Amino acid sequence: MDYENKVKTTLWLHPSVIEKADNTMKLAKCHSRSELMEDALQFYCGYVQSKDASKYLPPVIAETIREVMENNDNRVRSLLFKLAVEVNMACHTIAAHFRVDDIDRRALRAFAVDEVKKTNGQVSFDHALDVQRRIPVKDDQKWPG
Numbered sequence: 001m002d003y004e005n006k007v008k009t010t011l012w013l014h015p016s017v018i019e020k021a022d023n024t025m026k027l028a029k030c031h032s033r034s035e036l037m038e039d040a041l042q043f044y045c046g047y048v049q050s051k052d053a054s055k056y057l058p059p060v061i062a063e064t065i066r067e068v069m070e071n072n073d074n075r076v077r078s079l080l081f082k083l084a085v086e087v088n089m090a091c092h093t094i095a096a097h098f099r100v101d102d103i104d105r106r107a108l109r110a111f112a113v114d115e116v117k118k119t120n121g122q123v124s125f126d127h128a129l130d131v132q133r134r135i136p137v138k139d140d141q142k143w144p145g
Helices: 015-026 032-048 059-097 107-121 124-130
Strands: none
Touching: 015 032, 032 107
């Protein structure tokens, strides 16, 4: 260690913190409390001043976060695919069977937006078909989910 360029300072610590530091010295491969405290302060100052905390996170935490995000991405992709299938079925059914020329598309879009909001996005093609055919639906079967 280079003691020539260092400044001696007083540090007041609780005995429990000193005990933790002494127990950590071997793990941190530090030869003195002073070396451990300097390393700890360097680390903490870098952490506080850094906008990218990934340098200071243990690799296992960063990897766990990556895995959670990847699983979430896969789940969202799967749900979006299912939604796209439902929309595709509806569009083709409408195009094939809806023969009215003077439909007000804005009114239809407003109806669709309102229905999706009311059901929190839990709309299915089968239920919409039943509604259009005026098939009575039980209250507990009104919307899935």
